[in-house]
Every structure is written in structure tokens, then in C-alpha cells.
Amino acid sequence: MQPLAPDRVVLLERIAKHFGEGEARVNALSEIDLEVRSGEVVALLGPSGSGKTTLLNVIGCIVEPASGRMHLDGELVYDGRWLRGDLRRLRLEKIGFVFQFHNLLPFLDATENVAVAVELAGHSPDAARRRAIELLDHLEVSHRRDALPARLSGGEAQRVAIARALANGPRIILADEPTAALDSKRAGIVMDLLRRLAAEQDACIIAVTHDEKIFDRFDRIIHLRDGRLDSGANGHDAPQPALPSRFAPSPKDAARA
Amino acid sequence: MNLAFRDVRHNLFRFVLTCLGLGLLLAVVLSMVGIYNGLVVDALTITRAPRVDVWLVEPGTKGPFAEASRIPAELREAVARLHGVAAAGGVTYQTAEAEFVGGSLRVYVVGFEPGRPGAPEDLVAGRPIVASHYELVADRRTGLALGDRLRLGRNRFEVVGLVENHVNSGGDPAVYLTLRDAQTLQFDLAPPAARVQRARGALPQSQDTLNAVVARLHPDASPEDVARSAHGWKHLSTLTQAEQETLLTKSVVDRARRQIGLFMAILLVVSAVVIALILYTMTMEKLRSIATLKLIGAPDRTIIGLIVQQALTLGGVGFGLGVLLVSVVKDHFPRRVVLETENALVLALIVAGVCILSSGLGVRAALAVDPSTALGG
Numbered sequence: 253m254q255p256l257a258p259d260r261v262v263l264l265e266r267i268a269k270h271f272g273e274g275e276a277r278v279n280a281l282s283e284i285d286l287e288v289r290s291g292e293v294v295a296l297l298g299p300s301g302s303g304k305t306t307l308l309n310v311i312g313c314i315v316e317p318a319s320g321r322m323h324l325d326g327e328l329v330y331d332g333r334w335l336r337g338d339l340r341r342l343r344l345e346k347i348g349f350v351f352q353f354h355n356l357l358p359f360l361d362a363t364e365n366v367a368v369a370v371e372l373a374g375h376s377p378d379a380a381r382r383r384a385i386e387l388l389d390h391l392e393v394s395h396r397r398d399a400l401p402a403r404l405s406g407g408e409a410q411r412v413a414i415a416r417a418l419a420n421g422p423r424i425i426l427a428d429e430p431t432a433a434l435d436s437k438r439a440g441i442v443m444d445l446l447r448r449l450a451a452e453q454d455a456c457i458i459a460v461t462h463d464e465k466i467f468d469r470f471d472r473i474i475h476l477r478d479g480r481l482d483s484g485a486n487g488h489d490a491p492q493p494a495l496p497s498r499f500a501p502s503p504k505d506a507a508r509a
Numbered sequence: 510m511n512l513a514f515r516d517v518r519h520n521l522f523r524f525v526l527t528c529l530g531l532g533l534l535l536a537v538v539l540s541m542v543g544i545y546n547g548l549v550v551d552a553l554t555i556t557r558a559p560r561v562d563v564w565l566v567e568p569g570t571k572g573p574f575a576e577a578s579r580i581p582a583e584l585r586e587a588v589a590r591l592h593g594v595a596a597a598g599g600v601t602y603q604t605a606e607a608e609f610v611g612g613s614l615r616v617y618v619v620g621f622e623p624g625r626p627g628a629p630e631d632l633v634a635g636r637p638i639v640a641s642h643y644e645l646v647a648d649r650r651t652g653l654a655l656g657d658r659l660r661l662g663r664n665r666f667e668v669v670g671l672v673e674n675h676v677n678s679g680g681d682p683a684v685y686l687t688l689r690d691a692q693t694l695q696f697d698l699a700p701p702a703a704r705v706q707r708a709r710g711a712l713p714q715s716q717d718t719l720n721a722v723v724a725r726l727h728p729d730a731s732p733e734d735v736a737r738s739a740h741g742w743k744h745l746s747t748l749t750q751a752e753q754e755t756l757l758t759k760s761v762v763d764r765a766r767r768q769i770g771l772f773m774a775i776l777l778v779v780s781a782v783v784i785a786l787i788l789y790t791m792t793m794e795k796l797r798s799i800a801t802l803k804l805i806g807a808p809d810r811t812i813i814g815l816i817v818q819q820a821l822t823l824g825g826v827g828f829g830l831g832v833l834l835v836s837v838v839k840d841h842f843p844r845r846v847v848l849e850t851e852n853a854l855v856l857a858l859i860v861a862g863v864c865i866l867s868s869g870l871g872v873r874a875a876l877a878v879d880p881s882t883a884l885g886g
């Protein structure tokens with residue numbers, strides 16, 4: 253039985269991205285085909301400059317690809333151009349970001365840093381606060397909930413950032429070296445946490461990492477080399493299923509591409 | 510949650526300091542406006558003090574403030590008899606250095622005839638002059654108190670009454686003497702000089718000279734008719750009260766007024782630039798936070814709100830501090846500082862406008878920032 257379409261939370265078809273033109277042209281991504289299903293935890297590996305961050309930014313709708321098609325959570329969002337005017341809204345509702353450095357707002361305390369994302373999604377300040385405290389509790393940092401980011405330890409700040417990434421129940425969690433600033437014990441704890449939360453929310457995780465000690469926490473490891481997916485090193489345990497017909501380019505789309 | 514407020518709270522000390530600086534700047538702007546107004550008001554007080562309708566002065570002059578004017582005292586009688594004139598009085602004006610407890614005091618001496626127009630009427634303390642000699646009524650700003658004795662020329666005068674806000678266009682406080690005493694002060698030669706004149710056989714000059722005759726008219730009389738008959742019969746030049754006031758504001762204080770006006774305009778521009786710079790740097794420092802907000806999905810209106818609210822808070826608090834400061838120090842200025850609610854309102858509007866315009870600069874930078882800026886380490 254083919255999995256239902258909404259099960260493929262991320263689907264990229266022949267996505268390409270380059271920076272600069274002429275002599276200075278850098279092909280950061282070429283011909284990327286990738287699918288990630290809900291609940292899946294994927295590690296993205298590759299040497300420096302291979303395009304890992306660029307790929308995450310494309311999936312996060314922060315960087316516009318040059319060509320190809322991209323579906324997020326069953327919705328075609330890019331087909332040679334953005335199909336949605338309101339990308340920030342899309343990010344707010346569907347995507348959570350976790351970075352190497354926590355990126356918390358320095359003027360908000362831990363609770364407010366999480367609550368602000370909930371409020372932006374249209375919930376009342378009270379509801380946002382409750383949700384924030386609940387998440388911080390879940391991530392075991394609620395004892396530090398009134399502290400400003402500058403007073404949090406690296407691990408605490410990272411957990412607050414994860415709480416913020418999860419605040420609106422995203423379907424896709426993008427993490428760029430989320431554990432690089434942590435020691436290996438904490439890194440393992442944070443990864444376990446991410447996994448557990450993703451499973452609870454039925455979200456997928458795509459995480460860039462260099463940290464071999466946490467490889468065992470991933471369902472699949474994909475390698476990028478010079479902007480291309482290295483399918484030979486694909487750690488997927490099952491062969492890639494064929495695209496469901498729904499996602500196959502229609503003749504019209506193909507003509508346009 | 511209000512992000513603008515949280516950010517201000519996070520940097521409270523610096524924000525308060527910035528507001529204080531802006532407050533000081535706006536206080537300077539406001540005092541400049543006050544000094545400007547004060548200059549105009551001061552220029553008029555001395556002409557308004559006698560509460561008259563027309564000024565009769567030396568033919569061909571526009572005295573007694575804009576130009577020197579001398580007329581014989583007996584013309585006062587003639588003016589009083591003109592058709593339409595209710596009352597007339599002779600007045601003299603001069604500046605003098607008075608001596609008071611060892612120091613010297615610059616005063617504007619006004620001579621008047623007690624009981625006639627030209628007398629100071631709005632006493633705030635003491636009594637009017639009753640003796641014909643050696644009493645004076647002084648403006649509060651001289652620093653004199655009732656009972657003080659002041660040396661003017663060769664005589665000593667006792668302060669019997671006080672008035673407020675009687676100054677000339679240069680800001681010198683007025684003292685009122687009887688016409689006789691003022692004439693002595695203005696026209697008497699010192700004894701050695703008088704002896705020399707007598708020795709040369711010169712006729713003693715008449716002391717009985719005025720600088721102007723001031724007149725109140727009957728309610729139905731027209732100043733133009735009075736002016737015509739005064740000119741026809743006695744060859745006097747006449748200025749109506751309105752003409753006198755226009756003359757003073759237009760020609761006497763005009764340059765000083767323009768000077769201050771220009772300075773005020775420069776100060777306003779400087780404040781605008783300072784406000785714009787402050788707001789721009791405030792936004793620039795937050796650019797990373799703004800990128801993060803965009804990254805997690807904040808719409809533009811949240812970001813614009815953050816910047817504009819902070820700009821208006823800064824402007825509002827700075828303006829409030831400025832007004833507070835000015836109202837505390839304004840009475841300690843050596844010259845009058847006159848502030849009308851209207852002036853403060855106009856400045857408030859200008860500050861609000863500048864804040865909004867300059868936050869536009871910050872908003873532009875903030876809207877241009879790429880959310881991926883938040884990703885760098």
C-alpha cells in the first residue's frame with residue numbers, strides 16, 4: 253500500500269540553487285530529489301561547503317531555489333517560483349528551526365521567547381504563556397523560565413530554542429548543527445528529546461550534524477557532496493518508493509519547468 | 510506581548526539616559542522658543558504699561574523708543590485740550606546705571622506725572638508715589654525690595670512700590686520716578702559743568718522737556734483726528750498704540766528676533782538629526798533579533814510596530830522631560846521666558862513627526878534584513 257500523500261511532509265524534485273553568476277557562480281545545490289516522511293528523523297551529512305545549510309534554508313523557505321519543485325506538508329509551495337505570497341505565515345505554522353547558536357531574543361525571558369511564537373500564530377497572550385510553560389516543563393527547563401537568555405547555560409538555551417521551534421506544532425523541524433555547542437552527553441539528551449517530541453507531534457526532523465556520537469539517533473543518514481545527494485551512501489533501510497501519481501509532474505507543469 | 514516595551518525594559522538604563530539626553534535637547538529648544546516669545550512680549554510691555562491710545566512725539570520722529578524725541582513740557586497742556594483727548598501725561602525714558610549697596614544696577618528710568626497717564630498702575634506691592642521727590646516704583650526684576658534706597662544720579666530714592674514685568678526691549682527693568690526727578694536725572698548738568706556753562710554766559714537750558722506725551726482718548730474719538738489736529742496745531746508727530754507696537758516688534762527687536770528664530774530653527778534641525786540617529790542605531794542593534802522574528806514568522810506589522818512604538822516612547826518621554834525641565838528653570842533665566850501651551854503642542858507634533866519619519870529609516874533597514882541573517886553564528 254502506498255503511503256498517503258500527507259505522509260510525505262517534505263518532497264523536493266530536482267531542486268537547484270546557485271549563488272553568483274559567471275566566474276563567481278557557485279552551484280550550492282544541484283538536482284536534489286528528497287522526500288522525508290512524517291515522524292522520520294534524518295541526518296544530513298557532508299563536508300563543509302557541500303550545501304547542507306543551503307538545503308535547510310530552501311526547505312525552510314528562507315532561500316529561494318533557482319528551479320525545481322517543492323511540496324511541504326502536501327502543499328506545492330515552489331514550482332519555478334514561490335506559489336505562496338505569505339512564506340512567513342507558512343514558516344510560522346509548519347516549520348520549526350533549531351540552530352547551532354540558540355537565536356533566542358535577548359530581551360525576552362525563556363517563557364516569553366517561546367510564547368512570542370505562539371502569540372504570533374494568533375493565540376491569546378494567556379494561552380501562549382500556558383503553552384510555553386507546558387513546553388518548557390516538558391523540556392525540563394521550567395525552573396529557568398524567568399531567566400533571560402544571557403543567563404541560561406548552552407544546554408538550557410538550546411532546550412528553550414527547541415521549545416520555541418515546537419511551539420506551534422510544526423510538521424517539519426529543521427536543525428542546523430543543533431548539538432554543536434553542547435558536550436556529547438547533553439547532545440545525546442537534546443537529540444533524544446527532539447526525537448521524542450517529533451514522534452509525539454508526528455513531525456519530521458532534518459538535522460545537519462557532524463557529531464558521530466549521535467548518528468544512532470537517526471532513522472536515516474543522507475550525504476551531500478558538492479551540492480548533490482550521494483545516494484550510494486543513503487542509509488535508508490528500504491528502497492525509495494516511487495512517487496505517488498499525485499506528486500508526479502503533470503504534462504503542463506513539466507512544460508513550464 | 511509588547512515587544513517594544515520588553516526591549517526597552519531590557520535596556521532600561523540606556524533608554525532612560527537617551528531619553529534624558531533628548532529631554533535636555535528639547536528643553537533647550539523650548540527655552541529658545543520661550544526666549545523668543547519673551548523678547549517680543551518684553552518689547553511691548555513698556556509701551557503697554559501706560560495703557561494709552563496715542564503717543565505724541567517730536568515732529569518727524571518715531572519716538573520715544575525707536576528714535577530720540579524731545580518736546581517742550583508745556584505741550585502736554587495743549588494736547589490735553591485737543592478735541593477727543595480724555596487725559597494726557599508727559600513721560601521721559603532713559604537708561605541709567607544706578608548704585609545699590611555698592612554694586613551698580615542697570616535700570617530703565619521712566620518719568621511720569623502722578624495722577625496722569627503714564628503712571629504705573631499695576632502695582633504688586635507697596636503704594637504709588639505720593640511725594641513729589643525721591644520716591645520710586647521699581648520692577649521686581651531689579652531685585653529691589655520695598656524700603657530699599659537706590660542712588661540715581663546725585664540723589665537717593667526710596668522704593669515705595671513694586672511692579673512686575675516692566676522692562677524695556679533690551680530687558681532692563683524699569684524704575685518709575687516723578688517727572689521732575691526724572692528730568693533732573695536726564696537733563697541736569699553736573700555742578701562743575703553747569704558752572705562752566707554759566708561762566709561762558711550761556712542761557713540755562715530749559716529742563717522742562719519731555720520725551721513724549723501720552724494720551725487716552727474718549728471712547729468715540731478717533732486717533733486719526735487727534736493725530737491730525739496735533740500735527741496741525743502743534744506740529745507734533747503722532748503714533749497710535751498699534752503703530753507704536755508694530756514699530757517696536759518690527760524694527761526694534763526684529764533683528765534679535767530673527768537671530769533667535771534662526772537659532773531655534775537650527776536647534777530643531779539638530780534635534781531631528783539626533784532623534785533620527787538614535788532611532789536608527791536602536792534599530793540597527795536589534796537587527797539580529799528582527800531577523801530572528803522574521804525567521805519564526807513574525808509579520809511586517811509586528812516589526813514596524815516594535816520600531817515605531819519605541820520611537821514614539823522615546824519622543825514622548827524625552828518631550829515630557831524637556832517640558833518638565835523648562836518649567837523648573839524658566840524663571841531663573843535673566844530675561845523673561847514666555848511659553849504658551851500652543852508652543853509646546855507644536856513642538857510635540859514636530860517631535861512626533863520626526864520620530865515617525867526617522868523610524869521610517871529604521872523600518873526600511875528592518876524590512877530589508879534577510880531572515881537568514883539570524884542563522885549566522
Ligand SMILES: Nc1ncnc2c1ncn2[C@@H]1O[C@H](COP(=O)(O)OP(=O)(O)OP(=O)(O)O)[C@@H](O)[C@H]1O
Nearest residue numbers: 271272278280298299300301302303304305306307
Ligand atoms: N549567500 C551566499 N552567497 C554566496 N555563496 C553562498 C551563500 N551561501 C552559501 N554560499 C556558498 O554555497 C555553498 C554551500 O554553502 P552552505 O552554507 O550550504 O554549506 P554547508 O554545507 O552548510 O557548509 P558548513 O558545513 O561549513 O556549514 C558554499 O560554497 C558557500 O560558499
Ligand SMILES: [Mg+2]
Nearest residue numbers: 304305306428
Ligand atoms: Mg552550514
